[in-house]
Amino acid sequence: MNNTQNAITVGVGDLKITQAPNVLKTLLGSCIGIVLHDPVNKIGGLLHIMLPKKSGNDLKITKYADTGLPYFIYHMVTHAGASRRALYAKLFGGAKMFEANSLINIGETNEIEARRILKEEGIRIVASKTGGTKGYNILFDTDTGEVTCHIFGEAIVIY
């Protein structure tokens, strides 16, 4: 990965789609980061979801798996020019942070919902690293599709 200096940062509940040679990056706690990549057209996106299902009146649909993920797939194909058949997904995050807080199982629920929707949409998950109690720093190279994952206090692993 040689473009980390100019990596595009994705905030909580946000979605960014770009193409090679750009790199997308984010930090994840209990949130789930979903990467979609089209290796033929070298287009990639990163969705940072907070919750499995939308329930409130807030406007940002990319915070939720059930609204954000279909929106992500639609934008990858319709606006960014990715081939739906070529798309694959990678999943990261979903840690149990600050053990006793009320969000204790949110990471796991987010992951279950993301997997369910991807299956429904017919998009295969080729790699994932989820769970634990520490934060994830991930960098997604839209050229190669590689995700460099650095969990706090652990060695860097490429997926």
Add this chain to the structure above:
Amino acid sequence: MHITQDRMKVIEIMSRLSIDRASRALSKILRTGAKITLSNVYLADLSETTEKMNNDLREMTGVMVDFKGNIGCKLLFMLPVNGAFILTDLFLRQPAGTTKENNEFTESVIQELGNILASHISNALVSDFDATLVPEPPHVHNDYAGVMFSNLVMEQGMMNDKLLLMETKFEISKNELECYLFLVPEMTSLIKLLDNIGVNK
């Protein structure tokens, strides 16, 4: 969510008073000048703020406190890992440089500091503004700065795309310590409280 200028002014005064009280308590407990000043109170966009913070990959020690009562609120006090060693030495009246690694003492000290900050902030709000604010037990965590910040704003972010953020500057005399104290109140209940004390515009 919109907060009028008048309301924002009152929120700023409330924050300043409570943070001043926490600052005095901290100076007393550390027996050195600890100065916390309010640097900014603002309505932040969830994604934009976390996008900025997600570039912060420093390894931090943080303590998070949840408040229950008629205003829901969250507090995060975090500092670089080596800063936690300095605070541990100050708190335990040890010569500087005694603490060299994270251990149960460091964790207890940071937890206790979180407790002190939270209690004094809630005391100020309870006595001056008729709020009920009960701090829950503090939780200590080591992680990337950006991850801890995201965790702080998660709950508010679930209900709203905007969040009310109170940022402070934190100085401890004779020590170059970069500490961060953030307060994120639950907005609906805070506005109810403002209504109750007559700030209804």
